[in-house]
Amino acid sequence: MHEQTEDIWADRYDRQIRFAPIGAKGQARLANMRALIVGCGALGASLAQHLTRAGVGKVRIADRDFVEPSNLQRQMLFHEADALAVLPKAVAAAEKLRAINGSIEIEALVTDVNSMTITAAMENVDLVLDGTDNAATRLLLSEACFARNIPFIYGGVAGAEGMSAMLIPGQTACLRCLIGDEASVEEELNCDTAGVLSAAVDFIASLQAVEAIKWLSGNRNAVRKSWVVADLWRFSVREFTLPGCTPGCHICGGLADENIVQLNLPRSESIARSDVLAHREERKHRLQAGTDETPPAHAWSQTLAVALCGRDSVQVTLPRTFQLEQWQVVFERLGYEIKANRYLLKIGLPDGERLVLFPDGRVLVQGIIDADKALRICVRYLTDPLEMQAEEEART
Incomplete structure (x- = not known):
């Protein structure tokens, strides 16, 4: 990681340092933190830009795909030239990010993050952010993070709706406890069935990024312990208090720390897996009415x-x-x-x-x-x- 001097903080990060919860101490801490972003499409590109501009010391981006013209509507780091050159998204993003902030380390991994590659992707990171587009990878990331005691910041967007939550080993339930296994989420709306609005992506990415900056700058008591669901088209925002670790869960059940204070949000409701499933069912009927289901492969x-x-x-x-x-x-x-x-x-x-x-x-x-x-x-x-x-x- 490149050394970040006080002169750089006083100039580049002046407005962020003036924000009292971060200050010079938090900025110095950010410079020594390492974050992994899995997926560099719409969410991932916005997340990478936020963390890079904030001065996180190392940002590792893992993505399996390449840039195409249809990405340019919502994936903010990419240009038409990237699509013409069929550049991998991780590579194209890293080039832009290095031009934004040359004082931090940007690492590009052109890979599919799966059970065979996840160990290498997560090596020496302090935080993992979700920029993916499918339940299977998200569940894998959640399980790997809880096994390694690394926070996982979930995010998803379809249409004008999105949701986000920060899942912390020892404090909150894992993603599988909240949304179920792959079979129960295979009909979840995605950009293939509902499209996606760029502004909704930015909104959810901002929710994810601010929690990441809180955690990485040492402001861990300020972390939001809630699951946020937002619809920007109709403009409604709902917030649910995240449950603690689930007794008996093989992922999060053995991690509960009774000494950790659980934060209560008076504006929030209590969340249960049934709440998430009910919300998803409502979205499916409202936005996906009349569409045919694609039969599953063998x-x-x-x-x-x-x-x-x-x-x-x-x-x-x-x-x-x-x-x-x-x-x-x-x-x-x-x-x-x-x-x-x-x-x-x-x-x-x-x-x-x-x-x-x-x-x-x-x-x-x-x-x-x-x-x-x-x-x-x-x-x-x-x-x-x-x-x-x-x-x-x-x-x-």
Whole structure:
């Protein structure tokens, strides 16, 4: 981490230092803190910008995706040039953030955060912020944070609505206790079904960021112990007091600290899992009325292929890696339309779908939402490159 001097604090962070709860002491503490943001789409990009400008010493960004034109409506760190260059979001974001604040460390991880990669992503961090778009990853992050005694700041937005809560091991329930398992949240509204307004993203990201700054600057007694639900279109804001650790829960049940004072918010209501589920059911019927449900993929393929929110894309994770240069040569010789950089290879297929290859073995199959079909496309086009070239040349 770059050393931040008193002169820099007096200049760059002057207005933040003048804010009494932070002051010079809190600013110095921020400079020595490390935060992980998982997902650098709409929420993640806004979160990264807030933490970078605030002077958090190290900001690590993990994201599996790349910039496309449809992102520019709401993902504030990206430009049209990033989409034209098909840059990974983590890389494009890191470039902008380093230009915003060169005195802190920005780390970009182009990776899918899953059970195999989460340990490396969370190494030496003090806080984890949720910028993701799916329940499975959020639940994984919550469980990993509680196992490591690291706070997790949840956030989600769909349409003009969003919600946020800071979950603290030993003080609050974990995310699974609040929203249930993956099966119970698979119909939760997302940007694919309800769209998303940029202003709603900024509102929720601000709620997340201010709690992060409280915690990282040492103002932990000021942390909001509530779950906030907001609808910016109709403008309603509801606040629920978070429950403590759940007895018997294998994630949070054994972490309760009886010496920790639970804060009571007189303006809040008491939250229970039923409150969250009831709110989600209300949203689903109000905003998703008349839409068809996408049938789930077969169980065997769900471990390999995951539909991405709002993308008409399926991510397939293969038990292999890709030498991008080798595959680029193959598809160029076959006359396929390609875009390439050091991070990924994008290939236009004859039937209109697109493949995006990453070195770590991930493939985005774009233009479809069917996991089984995505797997079949990968089998057809991503076997041995020499065999594939021979087969294609034989067909022509």
